[in-house]
Amino acid sequence: MKKLLKTLFLAVLISSLFAGCSIKTFNKDKDESKYSFYYLNAAETTIKSEPYTPKEETKELMVKDLLQKIGDRQAPEGAVSLLPEKVSINSYDVQKDLLIIDFSKEYSDMGSAREVLTRAGILDTLIQIPDIQRIRFTVNGKELTDSRNKKIEDMTEDTFVEYNRKDSENYRYDTFTLYFTDKSGKKLVKETRNVYYRRNLPRERVVLEQLARGPLDEGYYPTIPSNSVAISVTTADRICYINMNSAFQEDALDVAEDISVYSIVNSILDSCEADRVQISIEGSTEGNYGSSMPLYNFYQKNEDLIMQEGE
Structure with a gap:
């Protein structure tokens, strides 16, 4: 049976x-x-x-x-x-x-x-x-x-x-807007994804986990390494503070540096209750992500990087 x-x-x-x-x-x-x-x-x-x-x-x-x-x-x-x-x-x-x-x-x-x-x-x-x-x-x-x-x-x-059915009430379903990249690695492309996750898991962490899993759409490409892990995520006064592990920087993918950063920033701001994002690596905001993206910055959404229809 x-x-x-x-x-x-x-x-x-x-x-x-x-x-x-x-x-x-x-x-x-x-x-x-x-x-x-x-x-x-x-x-x-x-x-x-x-x-x-x-x-x-x-x-x-x-x-x-x-x-x-x-x-x-x-x-x-x-x-x-x-x-x-x-x-x-x-x-x-x-x-x-x-x-x-x-x-x-x-x-x-x-x-x-x-x-x-x-x-x-x-x-x-x-x-x-x-x-x-x-x-x-x-x-x-x-x-x-x-x-x-x-x-x-x-x-x-x-x-x-x-x-397990006994855990069903501990889960919820939500729709998230995630940003990956095109083949060139220089433009962000939007993907809407429906996710089931534990109710006690912050939406911000869900976003980061889904970004690390990569896109589902054909022709879209990942923006951050699959072994990227958010050590901690905190949102206060509508600022999302994200502390990433070293893999985020050390295993960076072959995409533009601003694409990696703004894939996180745009995804968080579109899917969570925040207006700005600050990213640290292993607890430090000193230096840059790559060579050009200061970690101490409070990043806002970047519309200019998003691929528009017809491009």
């Missing part, structure tokens, strides 16, 4: 994204039922579940029954159904181990966060059906794409990263 399916807490994505986003999921609590039906909490931030017992444990009947429950927007009192009011299921098709579901055009009107929750909840509900190993979404007959217009591939039980 397939392992118990995962529950998504919402989460950032994440590729991401929905596809391309950084996304975490959580195991549901064990109960006596082999199967579960999923729905959203009232705040639409977490996927929850209740036991589900099919009349027959066959692929055909369970597909029909669970899709009907999803299409009828079933959910316990005080909870929210997986499908928003205006979204409906046009049709479905079972091809061996693949289940293809076509949704009405209103599916595309969902916000990113809601769409990821909906997709993950439906996946968790249907992937537990015997002999169903892959699920594909289409919208009005066309392939489903993410926020970067990339096709979302067939989903499996491993599509989302697994976390």
Whole structure:
């Protein structure tokens, strides 16, 4: 029997994204039922579940029954159904181990966060059906794409990263604006990323961790070394003080010095409650980053480095 399916807490994505986003999921609590039906909490931030017992444990009947429950927007009192009011299921098709579901055009009107929750909840509900190993979404007959217009591939039980359900309330989902660079290493390019992270983790630290992971968009390039680590991050009086480890300087990438600095500055200022950023290295603000970027400076957002459409 397939392992118990995962529950998504919402989460950032994440590729991401929905596809391309950084996304975490959580195991549901064990109960006596082999199967579960999923729905959203009232705040639409977490996927929850209740036991589900099919009349027959066959692929055909369970597909029909669970899709009907999803299409009828079933959910316990005080909870929210997986499908928003205006979204409906046009049709479905079972091809061996693949289940293809076509949704009405209103599916595309969902916000990113809601769409990821909906997709993950439906996946968790249907992937537990015997002999169903892959699920594909289409919208009005066309392939489903993410926020970067990339096709979302067939989903499996491993599509989302697994976390323990008992920790779900300790996580949150947010959207971050991150800046990477183009091939030349002389311009900043913007990437919007959805991330699930622990509630007690400052947004500033999440930004720095995501920058170190590098871009998800094709054609974008990293701006800081992957082994860059924020030793400490503090925001006071709308100034963000970032203390980076020595790898930030010693393992600097082959990009312009101002690109590395302003990828951090612009990302922090766009995603966090700050107006200026000061960067230190191993606790020191003496000297420069590279040869030209003084560490003692309080940096503000640099719009001139951001690549504009058509460039």
